[in-house]
Amino acid sequence: MKHKKTHDILLAAPGYLIYTVFMIIPLGLCLFYSFTNWDGISKNYKMIGFKNFVRLFQDASFYNALKVTLIITVITVLIYNVLGVFLAVVLNRKNRACAFAKSAIFVPTVLSSVVVAFIWSYIMQKDGGIINTILGVFGIPPVDFYDTPMHTIAMISVIISWNGLGLFMVIYVATLNTIPQELMEAAEVDGANGVQRFFRITLPLMMPGITINSVLSMAGGLKQYDHVKVITGGGPGGATQTITLLSVEKAFGYNRRGYSSAIILVLFIMIVIVSVIQISITKKREVEY
Amino acid sequence: MSTLVKKRLTGKKIGRGTRNLLTVLFAVIYLIPLYVAVVNSFKTYWEVIKSPLALPSSPTLENFTEAFHASNILSLYGTSILITFTSVALLVLISSTAAYIIIRRKNRFCKFLYGYALIGIMVPPVVTLVPSIKTLSMLGLMYTPWGLLMFYGGAYFSTTIFLYTGFINSIPVTLDESAYIDGAGTIRIFFRIIFPLLKPCTATAVILMGMWIWNDFLNPMYILGSTAGKTITTGIYNSIGAYTSKWNLVFANVILASVPIVALYLCMQKQFMTGLTAGAVKG
Structure with a gap:
């Protein structure tokens, strides 16, 4: 076939x-600004080499932000994927109770994060x-979720998970439905019990879904705002x-766009590294059938 | 039937009954936060304080009328619908066409273009937000809906291209060839024959992008600023910020902001669930 270049x-x-x-x-500008002391307003700025990055790794607020971000990421990734797989397996039946539960768990997914947070x-x-x-009804004294920053962060992670769980569950349900029924039946005939079938057949064959979901959840956690x-x-x-x-505050609150670009660039590099590692690990475990 | 078999059968039945009960119970507990938001939006301030979990004793619509006027809900909706609709349409159009060309033309340049398009898939929009403010102002698009539209076009191009290329690969080239023999040009072949076949993939793209863009918060806050209108999320954030502890009004705002999207979801549940995954998971 010959194609008209203009159409292409x-x-x-x-x-x-x-x-x-x-x-x-x-993206290129972000890289460029991270080596400057640009304030976002003035026309003049200087290249300052790696100064932003040096300062970054001496900045206590950066380490704290890193810690907070990692805690949120770990908790949400665990809830999304462990609870997501569990719910998908348990609710993947054709009856009204399961259909209702799946719809219910998906409802918060369509809500805006701002609404959920309020x-x-x-x-x-x-x-x-x-x-x-x-808790008071059962005579338990009130809990202060704001007493330490770490308690607050843990609670916020649970809230984020409540908000997003439905999407991950639905992707797991879809992956589950790609597993041929004959495999399950064959295993049952061979005398494998429910737990064995789950770990030996269901879980390995769900790997494509686990790849998508772990990358999605990891990236989502790392960029939480x-x-x-x-x-x-x-x-x-x-x-x-x-x-x-932290990066948004530095950029717009303090007009330190160069420094803010350096912070966000570190985040971006983290996301790339984590995703590449993750994809290579889970891809290796995907099995052909 | 032996008693043993009978016992096993009834045992299984009871097991199924309790399992269903537990399933429904879990779902109901999962929805308690939404129940709280709904019932308290119909109460007076004092009733929210006194009995936050009870149904409203004498339901009032006052919170809604106040929130409706104070937040200017209709204009927020206008902005959100306009931006979501145009951005999703733009993304579907530019990425389905580009994906078609780079998949069908087997040459080195198109291979390069494919790799180039995927660079952005790992870039969270927040990375490009700060520098975009520079590029958008240079083009005169800062603080306009157009600027946000273009920002989304760039930010989510990689994701939609990724969805479409995978799907187009599974469509046989023979379809293109027969249309070509009938004398159709590439543009015609794409829009008449290929694009309709991409429906499941388009559904995935529309729902995923639609949800992300509709619910986006950080980007519209800075790109639209305070002059070019507010979306539902940024508008609600501002108006609720003004009365932090008047929970009856907070919840009325929350409900007004959420009813349309929840209603849309409840009406199109099947499309949401299957659409989200049809183009993403091989089946």
Whole structure:
């Protein structure tokens, strides 16, 4: 077949133009700014080499943000994937109770993170919050979810998971449905019990879904902004700031765009490294059938 | 039937009954936060404080009328619908066409273009936000809906291209060839024959992008600023920030912001669930 070049260009060029101007160039600029002391306003700025990065690795608030971000990532990745697989396996039956549960768990997924964060900040209040009201019925003294930054972060991680679990569950259900039924039946005939079937057949064959979900959940956790911004605003005194929150604050609150670019670049490199490692690990475990 | 078999059968039945009960119970507990938001939006301030878990004793719509006017909900909706709709349409159009060309033309340049398009898949939008403010202002697009539209076009191009290339690969080239013999040009072949076949993939792209863009918070906050209108998320964030402890009003805002999207989900549950995965998981 011979194709008219003009047609090919007309079809492919608009996308690549937008992508280059609004993605690749800003990405390059982020790299560039991270080596400058640009403040976001003035025309003059200097190349300062690796100074931003040196300062970054001496900055206590960066280490704290890193810690907060990693805690959120670990908790949410665990909940999304362990509970996600569990719910997918348990709810993958054709009856009304399971259909209802799947729809219910998916509802929070369509809600905006801001809305979810407001609802939960009421629920976890120390005085008059729902959790403490319910605990009070059983005579349990009220819990202060804000007493230490780490408690707050752990609670926020649970809230994020409540918000997003439905998506991960649905992807796991879809992966589960790609497993041929005959395999299960064959294993059952061979005398494998439920636990054996789960670990020997279901889990290995769910690897493609686990690859997608672990990368999605990991990247989601590392760039967390919304829930923390609404619930604590990063406070008290920056103790619950994530890397994204810190970077945005430096860029717009303190007009230190160069420094902020360096912070966000480190985050980006982290995401790339983690995703590459993860994909290579889980891809190796994907089995052919 | 022997008693042993009978025992096993009834045993299984009871097991199934309790399992279903536990399933429903779990789902109900999962939805308690939404129940809390709904019931308290119909109460007065004092009733929320006194009995936060009870149903409203005399339901009032006052919170809603106040929130409706104070937050200017309709204009927030207008902005959100406009931005989500145009961004998703733009993404579907530019990435399905580009994906088609780079998959069908087997040459080195297209291979390069494929790799180039995937660079962005690991870049979270927040990485490009700060420098985008520079590029957008240079183009005169800062603080306009157009700027946000272009930002999303760049930010999610990689993801949608990734979805489409995988799907187009599974469509036989013979379809293109027969249309070509009938004298159709590439543009016609794509829009008449290929694009309709991409429906499951387009559904995935529309739902995924639609949810991300509709619920986005950080990017519209800085790119639209305070002049170019507010989306539902940024608008609600601002108006709720103004009365942090008047929970009855907070919840009325929360409900007004969420009812349409939840209603859309409940009406199109099947499309949401299957659409999200049809183009993403091989089946």
